[in-house]
Amino acid sequence: MPSKSKAARPQAPKLPKGEAEQVRIRREVGHDFALKDDEFGRKRLVSGTLEARRVYEVSNDGHTSTGGIVRLRAIDALLGITSLSRQQREAGLRYRLDFQSSQQASAKPMRWSERVDDGRLGGGVADNVLDAGRAHAAATKALGHWEVAAVVQKVCCADGSIKSLAKETGEDRDVVTKLLKVGLDLLAVHYGMMLGKRPR
Incomplete structure (x- = not known):
């Protein structure tokens, strides 16, 4: 068979x-x-x-x-730095999104007599743009030190690279990367993505 x-x-x-x-x-x-x-x-x-x-x-x-x-x-530094944790990467992307959303204030001008969505007279900037601006400002405040904030803003909001930042500041790349990671940790805590680290 x-x-x-x-x-x-x-x-x-x-x-x-x-x-x-x-x-x-x-x-x-x-x-x-x-x-x-x-x-x-x-x-x-x-x-x-x-x-x-x-x-x-x-x-x-x-x-x-x-x-x-x-x-x-x-490559985007948030994706290119392979040692970043998932929370650090997500916090940086959220910070970038708030920044980009807050920059959409180039809305066409409105006549002063026109009503916006909530019934107010005046202002032509949408509420979601204002909210994104407030969220970005609050997150920037959470970064604390100006050096940390400068690195995070240049990487997340201005497409800066670690190499270019190191050259610009005269610091070693490892130092710039460390500042970025500290900033992203602070943002992750601010956004509730991870618990704050207690000081020793």
Whole structure:
């Protein structure tokens, strides 16, 4: 009696050139938020996203686990600094969003006799823009020291890089990164993303 042959599994198509390498690097540095499983169970870049278009480069021996350095070309510092915690990254992104929302005050001017949403006469700046401005100001106040605030504002609101800030201030990159992390921790506490650290 002839044995039934198993149905052949569909063959997975070959990954686009370079994608497998980009997936491997992202997995090694813990940037798996940009990856998803495809129907064949392989990790793939989330297509059509800004994160998928970023190019990760590895120097030295090509392996991050054995000392290779990962560099991101034209990368947002909040995503490029791989040692940031999830809360630090989220706090920085929220601070940036409040800043960007507060800058949308270029609304078309209104006649003084026009009523805005809540029935007031006057002002043409929307309430959500004012609220974002207040939230951004309160978060900036929570940063405390001006040096910390300056680094956080330049990285989160002005697309500054650690390299350019270090050059501008004459400080070592590690010092600038430390200031950024302190600021992002303070923002995370301010936003209620993590509990405040008690002084020793």
